[in-house]
Amino acid sequence: MAMAAPPVKVYGPPLSTAVSRVLACLLEKDVAFHLVPVNMAKGEHKKTDYLNIQPFGQVPAFQDETISLFESRAICRYVSEKFSNQGNRGLYGLNLVEKASIDQWVEAEAQSFNPPSSVLVFQLAFAPMMKIEQDQGAIKQNEQKLAKVLDIYETRLGETRFLAGEEFTLADLSHLPNVQYLLMRTDRGEMFTSRKNVWRWWEEVSARDSWKKVVDMQNAPPPAAT
Incomplete structure (x- = not known):
């Protein structure tokens, strides 16, 4: 029996409009995720480790195993395509x-x-x-x-x-x-x-x-x- 893939990671606060867009997409697609806090008041979004996955120092950042993405709409398209056979299957169209x-x-x-x-x-x-x-x-x-x-x-x-x-x-x-x-x-x-x-x-x-x-x-x- 194949092991389930680990949850994807979403970096940033739900109050961010861009982060909340990604979260809504993941929930529509029934994709397991882990929300990783980013304390922007403390400058965590400007640290090297974070900039390696989000070069503009903004939220969200997104990781799916070895894949890193930024820009909420691109992340939503990726999630919808990769997990096309689960959750809301028509979220990004069927043809x-x-x-x-x-x-x-x-x-x-x-x-x-x-x-x-x-x-x-x-x-x-x-x-x-x-x-x-x-x-x-x-x-x-x-x-x-x-x-x-x-x-x-x-x-x-x-x-x-x-x-x-x-x-x-x-x-x-x-x-x-x-x-x-x-x-x-x-x-x-x-x-x-x-x-x-x-x-x-x-x-x-x-x-x-x-x-x-x-x-x-x-x-x-x-x-x-x-």
Whole structure:
């Protein structure tokens, strides 16, 4: 009987949007993982051992036995392909056309949705916590950019149940982290609730067990210092 492969390793805190994206993917695919803390306040992400697996000194870093990867969307694609026969088998599509549709919406998230939504998450949720003055010009500019993206999503989601078609895929999963922050930690929720198709989509994708588990991980108290 073949021995089970060791759990993959994910480096970084669940509160990181990029780390939480990877965790949601692993949970969708029923892949065993070990979450490795990275104390960024102490500069652990800048140490040589860490930079050997994440040369940009960011999170997440990912290891699967002898393979090291970084960049959350690439990690999600790798996980979905390697473990294609377990968990949510259609997460990255079952044929070339499905994969292409998923890829275009993942790229839309990375290139069009993520930039303005990340600025808003930082300015509205994190800047006040960090005692950093908010940049009102950046907030206004990126609200306008995000609104245009959400208008496109509203039209798309009036045509299909999910972004890439009729099934939940990486295209939807990739959006979960930033939307969660904008809805739960800022006062800009109306950008989503006012668009009926976007809101219907969000209520469905955010109710998935995989994402609920990630949110639970985010809300869990930090481990006690030893």
